[in-house]
Amino acid sequence: MAKDNKVWNQNDAIPSLVQSKQQLERYGLDVDAQAILVATRLLAAGTKLGHASEVHFARFGLSTGRYRVLVELEDNEGEALPSQLAENLGVTRATMTGLIDTLERDGLVSRRTSAQDGRQRSVVLTEEGARRLQDMAPEHFARLEAMVGLLSIEERGVFLDLLGRVTQGISALTDETIKPDKPTGEFNKKQHGSKG
């Protein structure tokens, strides 16, 4: 039995160009292997990022979503409606309920019924919530900075540009139909707002 020294990094599954080529060959597809490589690496990075983000915020007793709720509250002068928060964070109202539940249980936010509209229960950032943000900020931002520490200032700008376009491209995975490959405009996905 092989006695590999498994270090157990998450480095394991970095897809290679050879793998992409093999796959495309296997299925008899005429697709640019490099594009597939970029996309596959991106997906792998996304998975890794998501996990790392949860690990990171868990250090401060938070999750990615709950942290974002706190920041969003702070950006809104400490108070916001659940529906607002849900929309701004891109999660469903049901998810927001769960996030707020936990935050409230931990004393980081509190719910307040609206006097004007009895259906609304606005969410308020508590002192402890604000303090949590303050306390975690140094380490949080230091780690974020370290994350891009392997890029030079210049490269960060380039990366930002490219990442922006790639992020737009993510919708190619979720769109109903496959769109023609043309790097010209941005398209609206499916509208979700009030009746269109």
Next chain:
Amino acid sequence: MAKDNKVWNQNDAIPSLVQSKQQLERYGLDVDAQAILVATRLLAAGTKLGHASEVHFARFGLSTGRYRVLVELEDNEGEALPSQLAENLGVTRATMTGLIDTLERDGLVSRRTSAQDGRQRSVVLTEEGARRLQDMAPEHFARLEAMVGLLSIEERGVFLDLLGRVTQGISALTDETIKPDKPTGEFNKKQHGSKG
């Protein structure tokens, strides 16, 4: 009722440089705002990617993890051990059990007890599993290609390089301690966020 003409609804609000600056100012931190912006955008992209990936694979009755299991099996001539799969995919063995359970239930893989080692139960890609991969391949790879379609060939190369280094940097979020960053032989500042 506010009827904003926000065209970017549903998607997470894209963090801006101004927001990063405001945050750093609010907490009194001396950190490069652009670095934070890049990191924050990256985290947002990661979240979006993870979700989009699940949506994408759900079209084919799979999840991201289950698809990766099938591909890994195909790369290993249709058979592999759960522990192998778990290590190669960077998930725990417990997670792999769950993935295999579902794949087996759907008839895409089957379990086979090993004659040599009674503890091992190797996983075999079934005909239907191979067919599933074949069937989904055209759309799958077309969507992947479309995802990076907003990047030119050259830009893809650049992006690949930068993404690789950023992916390495993700460990900055999960490491026990914050490591000093050494970009390309330059000391920016102290990485200890301690004020004063």
Next chain:
DNA sequence: ACAAATTAGTTAGGTGCCATACTATATTCA
């Protein structure tokens, strides 16, 4: 005024993944 429709928020149930602890088999060593 009052039933119908709309809206805000919550509850219920499901998926994907993980950590911990457990069972069963194999190996090591006194």
Next chain:
DNA sequence: TGAATATAGTATGGCACCTAACTAATTTGT
């Protein structure tokens, strides 16, 4: 030989997030 240990796989329980259905409050239509 037999107990201790290591390994392979699994069961259990947890979190994050989702969709769909639900309750309560407001608005609308006649």
